[in-house]
Amino acid sequence: MKLLNKFSVLALSAVLLFGGAAATEAKSTLKGKITINGSTALLPLTLQATKEFKKLHPGVSIAASGKGSVTGPQAVKKGIADIGACDWDASVDVPGFKKFDGQVANKVAVIPFAAVVNKNVKVDNLTTAQIKGIFTGKITNWKEVGGADADIVVINRSFGSGTRVNFQMKAMDGVETVKKESNYKEVGSSGDMKTNVSSTPNAIGYIDLVYVSSDLKAVKINNVEPTTDNVINGSYKVWSYGYYMTKGQPTGATKAFIEYVQSKQFQDSSLKKMKFIPISAMDK
Template sequence: MNKGSKLAMGIAAISLLLVGCGKATSSTSSKSSSSEALSGKVTAVGSTALQPLAAKAGANFQAKNSKVNLTVQGGGSGTGLSQVQAGAVSIGNSDIFAEEKAGIKADKLTDHKVAVVGMAPVVNKDAGIKNLKMAQVKQIFTGKITNWKEVGGKDQKIVIINRAQGSGTRATFENAVLKGATAVKSQEQDSNGAVQKIVATTPGAISYLAFSYFTNKLQAVSIDNVTPTDNNVENNKWKIWSYEHMYTKGTPDKATAAFLKYMDSKAVQNSLVKDMGYISIHDMKVTKDAKGTVTQN
């Protein structure tokens, strides 16, 4: 074999080796990329006021992270806080601060505020009520006013629909309106969704809902001529509102941490939050602490 033939064979061998190395590198890179894909199980339980937003955001997050199994359930803020404290779930959704719930060790949990929700009295449309004084709302829910004609409405018995004990929506409403007074005994419901349907179909009914549950089948009630709107919540002219909290215990795993980061992203805060009737935490002009003290930002 002459020198030219040997040189050609050598070049061919080197080329094959380089090609093989290239394939190996590509394969290794592919395997590495695959192994780094986000995976895991995330379970968020609690507030039914936060549930629609958490569920929609969760579905969008899961569409981009197909190896993450993400579940969102209701049950009320009390349930969310107790279950995350027990380590039974990844995230405890709550309308109230952990410090406000008896039996919860707030210092053992980490608070992630993901939105703000306004809440307002809602009545059956036939009641003929669009505005009430704060004192009147209190008198209705403590049983001192029992007929709509007493506050300018129809001659019709008032039917109170309350949320169950442990509801963050109830706690927020009672803190702002009743201020320590005891609510009259009444029918209780476990979720915003149930309240929405019952008030819409029950003559004389009144309850309270998160803004995100307002529909044209209900009459949202102004208080002292202040309308329940996002702008009025943002500057605290409307007093009945709370943060939507996602609490975690200890250091969250990668999937949970990634979902919490997504909840604070522009895709959620600038779009999804507003589209679904919530208020972005970044739009608030005031801050509220666990004692209810409000300060200007």
């Protein structure tokens, strides 16, 4: 009887093993090629999702790059990308950018943004008025906002950045940043922003929360710390949805990839670990 039970267990194990293999094989029948371009704020999410999705669907090849939000829908319009990652809904007009007709905005994440300073800066909090003053050139010394007597170095994102669009709209009440002749620099990506602020004494910039690490400091805005919890509870206002723009409704491998990024499996695991926020947390 004991021998029979052992055979039963072995048989059941074999069924589970081969059943699981069959399920995996079923998942891997999808084939195709996906090209993704656009937002550098969303790039860490895209790269992580790509890694996970390709394990499930090895027959799908994915090429992902980031050059700024506006390049995403532009690449989709030109037919050189299947997905345009963008930090705003590019299917409607936003300040500075006309809508991209015929494109569908697929919501994939909530992106918190933060004002960041070099670690030598002793300021921990800035008001909306102070941020506007700094980025419009009216405030030029840290002592004017409670810091040391040192010239402020402004690091800005170049035109076309979704992070720039959202920071201006949410942290500066829609006021445009102003170029200065000195102590001013523009950079083309979130990675470049992090490098420049962390390596430039007295610098200030802004970046999405996923890029914030110990080599720079995120400051409070209006005494509210930039955290995912504060975004969810409504006290921190500098955030946006991230979108995957497609030409019409997505199909095939592109549709499957977007659905994976939107899935509870990805949203509640990898996405949250990277300091993005699941779309379900705000879509209530």
